[in-house]
Amino acid sequence: MELSIDLLKQIAINVYDAINPILGTKKAAEKAQRGAGGDISMQIDLIAEDVVINTLENENVNLLLISEELGERYIGNKEKAIKSQNVLIIDPVDGSNNAVRGIPYCSISIAYAIGRTINDIKKAVVLNLNTKGIYWAIKGEGAYLNNNKIHVSDLDITDKCFFELNLPMKNFFKHIDNLRPIFRRFFRIRVLGSSALTLCQLAKGSMEAFVNLRETNRLVDVAAGLLILKEAGGEFFSLNGSKIEGDLSIYLKFPFIASNDKLVSFLKNELSSNY
Numbered sequence: 001m002e003l004s005i006d007l008l009k010q011i012a013i014n015v016y017d018a019i020n021p022i023l024g025t026k027k028a029a030e031k032a033q034r035g036a037g038g039d040i041s042m043q044i045d046l047i048a049e050d051v052v053i054n055t056l057e058n059e060n061v062n063l064l065l066i067s068e069e070l071g072e073r074y075i076g077n078k079e080k081a082i083k084s085q086n087v088l089i090i091d092p093v094d095g096s097n098n099a100v101r102g103i104p105y106c107s108i109s110i111a112y113a114i115g116r117t118i119n120d121i122k123k124a125v126v127l128n129l130n131t132k133g134i135y136w137a138i139k140g141e142g143a144y145l146n147n148n149k150i151h152v153s154d155l156d157i158t159d160k161c162f163f164e165l166n167l168p169m170k171n172f173f174k175h176i177d178n179l180r181p182i183f184r185r186f187f188r189i190r191v192l193g194s195s196a197l198t199l200c201q202l203a204k205g206s207m208e209a210f211v212n213l214r215e216t217n218r219l220v221d222v223a224a225g226l227l228i229l230k231e232a233g234g235e236f237f238s239l240n241g242s243k244i245e246g247d248l249s250i251y252l253k254f255p256f257i258a259s260n261d262k263l264v265s266f267l268k269n270e271l272s273s274n275y
């Protein structure tokens with residue numbers, strides 16, 4: 001059975017109800033054991049993930065859950081889950097460090113695939129855990145913020161473009177050097193701290209590009225945001241300009257560039273000469 005967009009939204013709202021009241025509290029920041037994605041989990045991550053699991057178990061669904069803290073786990077009947085090819089890719093809290101410090105920029109990211117590759121992602125929800133705004137998309141049917149259709153901006157590189165830059169600490173200054181031609185042409189840089197939510201800023205035309213060069217960027221962080229961006233008319237690609245592909249897995253990590261359609265050729269050209 002195919003999962004509905006309403007179920008994905010309900011999971012996100014349930015997480016909002018549990019998490020929003022504890023944003024910025026000491027309880028949220030307590031360290032915990034679990035953490036399959038490579039980061040050390042905090043209480044806020046585990047509380048959010050437990051809400052996801054409980055919601056799914058109450059719905060009697062059969063699927064493979066790929067989630068940041070638990071890794072990969074079948075929910076419901078494993079054989080039926082494999083046969084249906086239902087996969088949910090979830091980051092229960094994207095921007096956990098913002099969330100526990102009370103910086104209002106964090107989200108829950110939910111992508112739903114029928115199949116095992118990035119290309120099989122069919123539905124996506126990203127909910128802003130501060131404002132309760134829901135970004136969502138269904139493949140082939142456009143992207144929305146709540147009930148309003150959204151679209152990437154039409155600014156090009158001669159306009160006052162905003163971009164987010166997320167760099168690894170390793171070789172930080174080397175990257176800064178390589179990116180000099182890009183810095184020169186953009187109007188403002190932001191580093192906001194939730195990749196899922198920033199992809200949605202691009203999707204609704206509030207920002208123009210996102211350069212995320214962190215090798216540790218995980219599929220769970222961006223699986224939903226990438227579909228929402230795509231459905232809003234944006235694009236994403238790897239550093240050498242190629243299409244981003246891969247099998248859905250907790251271990252899948254990749255740097256990427258995302259932007260509105262107007263900036264694609266500028267970014268590909270500038271990056272190809274330096275990377």
Ligand SMILES: [Mg+2]
Nearest residue numbers: 068091093094
């Ligand atoms: Mg997280």
